[in-house]
Amino acid sequence: MTKAIISINHVTKDFGSVRAVNDANFEIAEGEFFSLLGPSGCGKTTLLRILAGFEVPSAGSIYIDGRDVTLLPPNHRPVNMVFQNYAIFPHLNVASNIAFGMRRSGLSKAELAERIEEMLELIRLPGYGERGAHELSGGQRQRVALARALIKQPKVLLLDEPLGALDKKLREQMQIELRQLQQQVGITFVFVTHDQEEALTLSDRIAVMSQGDVLEISTPGELYEAPRSRFVADFIGTMNFFDCIVGDYRGGVLSADSAELGPVRVACTTPPAAPGEGFVLAIRPEKFQLVFDDAGASANTVRGRMGPSAYLGDRSHFYVYLEGRNEPVSVALPNLARSLDRIRGVDQEVWLTWPEDAAVLLPREE
C-alpha cells in the first residue's frame, strides 16, 4: 500500500447513550477513492464529520498527513468537504461561493479570478460566475460545491452523499464525472454513501459499516465476490444463503451437505469449519443457471418450481422455490436472445446448477 494519508486510530463516538462509531481503526491511502458504505444510521456520516472536524471523537485519534488533528477545528485541517445538501451560500453568487475559502490565500485579485475561471472550466460551468446561488439546478449546485472545495487544493476531499439529491440519470452521469475528476486532480476522496451500486462503481476501496462498526474494508470486487460476513454479503447486492454441514475436503474442493440443496461441492483454499460442523453457503443470483430438462441428482444441482418473475430489460429476475425452503431462491439471467423461450410460467419444474467456484463460504453466526 502507498503512504497513508488518513489514519483513524481506535475512534469511538458516543451521542449520549448511543454509540455512533465503535472503535474504527483503519487507514486510507494517498490518492485513493475510499467509500464509507452502510445503511442510514450506521455511523458513516459521523465518521466523515469526525474527519472534517465537526465532531470530536469521544475516544481515539485522527491523523491526517502525519499530524494529529483530533482536536483541530475544521478550519485548520487540510481537508475540505462537499455537503449532502451542498451548502451553497445563498447570499453569494457562484464566483464568491468558489472564492469563499481563498480569503487568506494571498492571491491577487487577478490571480484569484483566473483560478475561479479555471475551476469553472473544471466543473464545466464556464461563465456561471455571476449566477446567484438560487439560480442553479441540483447538479450545478453539486459542481459548485466541488469547485469551492477543490480550489483549496485539499489533501483529502470529503463527500457526504453528494449524489443523493439528484435523479437517477443525472446521478449516473455525475458518478462518471466524479471519478474522472478524482483521477484528474489526484486528491484522496472519502465518499459517504448508502448506495452500494454507487460505492462499487466509484471506489478503490470500500469500508462497510453497520451500527457503528466497520465490518469489512475491501476492494469492490472482493466485497462482491468474497464478502467475509453475512451482513456484507447481504448488504452488497442480492445473496442467497444456505445452511450446510462440512464433509470431505480433498484437492482444494470441499464436499458438503445441505438440507435444501442436497450435496454441494465448493472450491476453496481452506475449509470453513471442522468436518461435521455447520457453515453458510452464499450464492449470487447471477451465478445460477436455469435448466429445463431433468438434470439428475448430482452435486450442485437442485430441483425447484418457478415462482414469480420480473423483466428488467437487460436481465430478468426469477424466484425459484426449493423443497424444504420457505424463502425462494433469487436467480438472475441476462436477457440473451430467446433465452426465455422455454419458460412456461409459475410452477414449471426447473433445475438450478452452479459451478464449484461460484459460491462464497461464510461462518455460521449463532
Add this chain to the structure above:
Amino acid sequence: MSASPSEPVRATRGGVRVWFMRSESARGYALLSPTLVVVVLGLIFPIVILTTLSFWKQDYVDIIRTFTLENYSAFFEKKIYYLILYRSIRISAFVTLVTIVLAYPLAYFIAFHVQKNKIMWIILVTIPFWTSYLLRVFAWKVILGYNGVINSGLISLGLISEPLEFLLYNPTAVVITLAHAWAAVAILPIYVSLEKIDRSLIEAARDLGESAFMTFVRVTLPLSLPGVIAASLLVFIPTVGEYVTPTLVGGTRGIMIGNIIQSMFGKALNWPLGAALSIISMLTVTLAVCVLLGGTRWFRKKVG
C-alpha cells in the same frame, strides 16, 4: 508513516480545553450564559427578594426585617384583597375566553380561506398593536366615555337622547378593552397552529364521511389546540396583573389586583404587603393555569 494505529490512544488525555472541545453541551452553555445571567439577575434574584420581603413588615417608612406571616394572614382576614383577586381572575378568564372566541374565526379565515397574501393579513391584524398600548386603552376610554365617540355619535344620529352610562367604568369596559389589546397575541399562535395542519388530514376526514362541521370538531379543532392553549396562557397570565386598563376604563367596579398592588407601592406604602399580594397572585395564576392545562388534557382524551 508517522502515526500507526497501534499507537496508544492519545486523544483521551485530560485537560479543561480538551473537555471543552469534546463537549458540545459545554460550548452551548458558554454561548447561552450571558442571556442566562441576565435572566437570573433580572428575574430569579428579584423574585427571591420579592418573596423575602413578603415575610417582612412595614412600619411607617421603615421595613422591619424579621420573619412574619402577617402579610399573608392580612390577605385572608381582609376580605377586600381576596375579593379583588377573585374578580381579577374572573375578568382575565373572561377576557381570555372572549379574545380567543373572537380571534379563532379570524385565524381560521386567514389560514384556510386566504390564498394569496396571508402575510398581508397578518400585518394588517398586527398594525394596531404596533401603536402605543397606553394610547389604545386611552382611545377606548374616549370611545366609550359619557361624552365619548359612541354616545355623541348616537346622539347626533338621533338614536338616543341621553348618553348611555353603562359603557364605561365597569368590568365590561375592561373586558372590551383587553379583548382588543390582546387580540394579536391570541391570533398569531392560533394561526400558526392552524397553518401547520396537514390539509390532507382534513380531506381524509371528509373522505371518511364526516360532515364539514364534524371534521372541524374532530380534526381541525383538536389539532389547533396547542395554539389555543398557547394563546390562552399568553393572554390570561399577563392580564391578571393588568394595571393600566382598569385604571383608565374600569372605574371602582373594575378595580383589579394590579391596582391594589400598585397602591401598596404608592399611596398606601406597604411594600411587604404588596409583595405578599404579588406572590399570592402568582401562585393563584399558576394554579389556574394548571387547572386549564389539566382541563384541556381531559378534553383531548375525550375527543381523541
Add this chain to the structure above:
Amino acid sequence: MAATRLKLNGLGLYAIAYLGFLYLPVAVLPVFSFNDSQYVAFPLKGFTLRWYDELADSYGLLNALGNSIRVALCVSVLSTVLGVFAAKAVTRYRMHGRGGLIGFIMVPLVIPEIILGISLLMTFSLSDVRLSLVTVGIGHLLLCVPFSMLVLISRMEGFDRSMEEAARDLGENAWGTFWRVTFPIIFPGVVASLLLTFTISFDEFVLAFFLSGSDATLPLHIWSQLRFPERLPSVLSLGAIIVVASTIVVFVAEFVRRRGVQLAPPRA
C-alpha cells in the same frame, strides 16, 4: 386590499368586521386629532392643525421622546445581541436540558408585568441602585430578550447549519464564519428583532412606571398628560403620529424580510 379578491362568505364578513373592531381605536386618534374642538365627540367641528403645533412646542414631550428613543435603542441592540448568542446556542449545539433553558428565558413573557416591575423596584432599592433610565432599560431588556430569541431561533432554524460548517471547512474561524455567513443569512431576523424590541421598549409603560427616576419616557409623559382634559387633543395627535410612524416601520420591516436571502432555493 386583499379582501376585494375574496369570496365574501360569512367568515369573510366576520374577518372584515373584526378588523373594523381592531382599527376602531386606532382610527379615533387621527380623526379627532384634526378636529377643531377640545372635546372628543361628534359632530366633528372643523379641520385644524393646532394640536400638532402644540405638540411641537412641548419641551416635556420632546425630552421624553428623546429618553424613550435612547432607552429603546440601547435595549434593542443589547437584546438582539443576546438573542443572537442564545439562538445560536440552542439551535447549533446539542445541549442537555435545551427545552428547559428556552422555557426559563421565556418566563418574563408570562409573568404579569406589574410583578416584574415591583420585584425589580425592590431589588434596586434594597441594593441602593438609583432609579434612572438605566434601570428602566434593565427591565425592558428582560422583557425583550425572549422576543429576540424567538425571532432569531426561527431564523436560525430556517437555514441549514451545514452553511456554517462549510465556512469552517473552507478555512474560516468562528468569528469569520459568523460575519461572512451567519450574519448575512440571519440579517432579516436581526432587523426584525431590532424593530420588535425597539417598539416593545418604546411602548412599555408599567415597568417604566415603577423603575424610572426623574426622567420620564414617552409613555410616562403621555400618562401624565391624560390627567389634563385640555391636553387631550394633543395626546391624540401624538398618537396619530405614532400610528403612522409604526405603520411605516412595519412595512419597511416586511420589505426587508422579503428582500432577505431566500432560504429554500427552488430545486431544479
